Structures are given as structure tokens and as C-alpha cells.
Amino acid sequence: xxxxxxxxxxxxxxxxxxxxxxxxxxxxxxxxxxxxxxxxxxxxxxxxxxxxxxxxxxxxxxxxxxxxxxxxxxxxxxxxxxxxxxxxxxxxxxxxxxxxxxxxxxxxxxxxxxxxxxxxxxxxxxxxxxxxxxxxxxxxxxxxxxxxxxxxxxxxxxxxxxxxxxxxxxxxxxxxxxxxxxxxxxxxxxxxxxxxxxxxxxxxxxxxxxxxxxxxxxxxxxxxxxxxxxxxxxxxxxxxxxxxxxxxxxxxxxxxxxxxxxxxxxxxxxxxxxxxxxxxxxxxxxxxxxxxxxxxxxxxxxxxxxxxxxxxxxxxxxxxxxxxxxxxxxxxxxxxxxxxxxxxxxxxxxxxxxxxxxxxxxxxxxxxxxxxxxxxxxxxxxxxxxxxxxxxxxxxxxxxxxxxxxxxxxxxxxxxxxxxxxxxxxxxxxxxxxxxxxxxxx
Amino acid sequence: xxxxxxxxxxxxxxxxxxxxxxxxxxxxxxxxxxxxxxxxxxxxxxxxxxxxxxxxxxxxxxxxxxxxxxxxxxxxxx
Numbered sequence: 001x002x003x004x005x006x007x008x009x010x011x012x013x014x015x016x017x018x019x020x021x022x023x024x025x026x027x028x029x030x031x032x033x034x035x036x037x038x039x040x041x042x043x044x045x046x047x048x049x050x051x052x053x054x055x056x057x058x059x060x061x062x063x064x065x066x067x068x069x070x071x072x073x074x075x076x077x078x079x080x081x082x083x084x085x086x087x088x089x090x091x092x093x094x095x096x097x098x099x100x101x102x103x104x105x106x107x108x109x110x111x112x113x114x115x116x117x118x119x120x121x122x123x124x125x126x127x128x129x130x131x132x133x134x135x136x137x138x139x140x141x142x143x144x145x146x147x148x149x150x151x152x153x154x155x156x157x158x159x160x161x162x163x164x165x166x167x168x169x170x171x172x173x174x175x176x177x178x179x180x181x182x183x184x185x186x187x188x189x190x191x192x193x194x195x196x197x198x199x200x201x202x203x204x205x206x207x208x209x210x211x212x213x214x215x216x217x218x219x220x221x222x223x224x225x226x227x228x229x230x231x232x233x234x235x236x237x238x239x240x241x242x243x244x245x246x247x248x249x250x251x252x253x254x255x256x257x258x259x260x261x262x263x264x265x266x267x268x269x270x271x272x273x274x275x276x277x278x279x280x281x282x283x284x285x286x287x288x289x290x291x292x293x294x295x296x297x298x299x300x301x302x303x304x305x306x307x308x309x310x311x312x313x314x315x316x317x318x319x320x321x322x323x324x325x326x327x328x329x330x331x332x333x334x335x336x337x338x339x340x341x342x343x344x345x346x347x348x349x350x351x352x353x354x355x356x357x358x359x360x361x362x363x364x365x366x367x368x369x370x371x372x373x374x375x376x377x378x379x380x381x382x383x384x385x386x387x388x389x390x391x392x393x394x395x396x397x398x399x400x401x402x403x404x405x406x407x408x409x410x411x412x413x414x415x416x417x418x419x420x421x422x423x424x425x426x427x428x429x430x431x432x433x434x435x436x437x438x439x440x441x442x
Numbered sequence: 443x444x445x446x447x448x449x450x451x452x453x454x455x456x457x458x459x460x461x462x463x464x465x466x467x468x469x470x471x472x473x474x475x476x477x478x479x480x481x482x483x484x485x486x487x488x489x490x491x492x493x494x495x496x497x498x499x500x501x502x503x504x505x506x507x508x509x510x511x512x513x514x515x516x517x518x519x520x
Binding site for chain 2: 131132133135136143156161165166168186190266273279280282286
């Protein structure tokens, strides 16, 4: 006889068989009939062409899934099979999931992008500057991937002594997001890490999906250290790129963005140093020149004295010359005047005059003598004539001279005579006074 | 000054050089600036001359404790 099992026994057996046989498993399918009751858990059905399986995502897991589940979305998920005894149903308890297929990936990407953008995670104003020369670069990537190789190569070439700390993570698959988040958090605890590069090489859209994960986005957003994202190729844009402080198109590009070329820095420092030394020399030179020019000007009084002395020398020379010239002129003038004076010497004149005088004196004497003798002769002649003409002689011949008294006027005509006039009548050998008594005119 | 970041030191050095080239510093200021500039350029050069890089990797032991070990994959450093 067959053993009769109770329903409980059967379902318990089924439960233990199923759960132990499958353990963790990976399933892919399309979400349908999705619902989320008040509990916050998400229930749905994963279906394929001719089959389906119930699935549940617990509320705690939802937060780590990093994208929004939607009806019609293809996903690949990890989970375990569980039997719900009360209802005699089995279902998949999903603990990680990723969209699958272009459409789903795109859908998940767009959803999350929109949501995080609205929340302000991409806000340019919150982006931090990438340090110019980080002390240490933290790199979140696979320790065996192409990305780390490229970055090590390029950083070494550009700046051989840059320190690097690798936080190894898986960069694809559903395990990747929590590891990436953990690595970012750990690097944030290390003191001298100045920048973090979150990176992986190229891959399919599915491969890159961890970088479209909400948790990864939030981990980047919450990092205290600036984050550079460099995921896939140049054409690939991920949510991580939007949240990161700087997006590099490739891992190599990230390496170039994060470290300067050492040689250029060395040259810059050298040239700055040179410019500084040059400008210092220039300034020193200029100051020295100014100083010496001031020094010259300070010395000036002495020079002025010299100048003045020269001036004086010059003037006195000119004075002497001038004087000498003046002397000469005057001397010549003097000589000239002397000559003139000599010419006009009064002694000469006096001498001449004396000579003249002598001559004249002689002349006078001679003349006088001559004159005297002439005069004597004339006198004799005149005396003879006088004798002849003398009125006295006439008087002797009886003529008289009548003068009016008292003035002695000679009467030359009868007209002047008036009766009563007293008159003097001179006759030979004397005179007598008379009075007119009568006038007889003829 | 020694704990200055390279970037800060470089920026300060550039500022000093520009000031000196402008020539509007007093003698004392320019002497101070020159001295500081030389120190900064030495500091920058020193930072640039630092030895080989360290490439390390974060590892977790069984108890999830973080350890930092040299990274073997940096073969180019060899």
C-alpha cells in the first residue's frame, strides 16, 4: 500500500527538494503582472513563450537592484527557488537583477536618468574640481581588465611617480554594483586619495549596466572625493557619467585628465624660476641704476663747485683778456691823445707866441720909434701949421673970440646972442668980460 | 609650506612671478617674494622628483578588514 502523505508532508518534501536542488540560480524572462502591495515587496510573473514562474522582490532588495522593474521588461535575475507552503506555490525570490536586451536596458536607463536628474544628482553646480596633481589616485575597476592596464600605462608615461591605489571590483554582472559602491566607500576612508576613477573597458550594453545602477550612482554622488567616470568607449554614456564630477570618454582619457605631464610641469617650474630670477635681476639692476643716479645727484654740489670754479676761471680769464684789451685800446687812445696833446702843447704855442710876441715887441719898438719919429715930423709940421692956423695968431691980428657965459659956448653967429648975455671976449694976450647991451644985425 | 599641495605651490609661484614681473613691489617685498618663490620652486621640484610610484591594491581578508598590498599587475614598473 502506498504511503499516504499529508499535504503538509508533501509540500514540505517538495520545498526541501526544490530549495536544495536549485540553490541560487539565474533566470531570464519578461516581467508581467507586476504589482506592489502596501508591504513594499514587488510581486510579478516572469514569463517566456510557454511558461511562467512567480517571482518576488523583497523591499530591502528593491533598493539594491538599482533600476525600476516594469511590466514587459526583460530581465536577468539571480535568486533562489522558494516554496510557499500555505498556497502550495513555488516562486523565485529575486535578490539581484539587470535588464536584458536593448529595449529593457534602454528603458531602465531612461527611467533612472530621468529620476536622478529630477532629484538633482546631475546638477553641474555640485560637481567638484578634479585636483591638479592628486597625491594618490583611487581606481575602482577590475584588477585584471584592460582599463587598469591602460591607466597604469598612461599615468606612468605622463607622471612616473604618481601613486595609485586600486580597489578591485567586478565590473559586470549583478554583483558589480554593490562591489563598486563598497570600493568607493572604502577609498573615501583612505586619507591621501585625492581623486577616484570609476572605470571599465568597453563592452556590451549589458556589460556596462552596473554603471547605470542607481546604487552606484548614489555612491558616486555621496563620495567625498571627486570621482571621474570612464566607462566603455567614447560613445557609451552611463548614469555614472552623469553623476560623476568629470566624465572621461575612455579609461586612457581618464588617466590623461587626472595626471599632468610631469615634464611639462618640470619645464613650467623651471621657466617660472627663471622668470623670477630674471625679473629679480632686472629689478636689482634698475634699482642699482636708480641708486647710482641718485648718488650722482647727491654728489652734485661738489660738481657744481667745480663747475663754478671753472666758470670763475673762465670769467676771470675773459676779464683779464677784456681788461687787457681795454687797456690796449685805452693805451692806444692815450698814445693818440698824447700825440694830440703834444701837438697841442700850449708851451709850444706859448713859445711861438713868445716868439711872436718878441717879434711883435720888436715891431712895436721899431714901429713905435718909427711912429714916434713920424709923429715928431708930423708934429713939427702940424706945429708949424698950428702956428699958422692958431686963433691966437688971428687974435694978434685983432680978432676976438666971444664966449657965452657961464657955459663958454662960442658965439659963431649973431643969432645966438641975446641982450643981457654975459660974455667973455678973448683977445690977444688976454680976455675980458662984457655984457651985451645992444644987438645990431646986418 | 612643506604640506602645501603641488597645485597650491604652483599657483602661488605663478602669482609671485607675475608680481615680480609687474615690478610694483618694494625692495623688501621683492626680496621676500624672491625668497618665497625660490622655496616654492624647490618644493615643486622636490614633489616632482619624488621617487618611483607606489601602485597598490585594496584587499579584504576573511573578516572584511581592508589591507593595502603592492599591486603585482604593474609589470611596467618592473
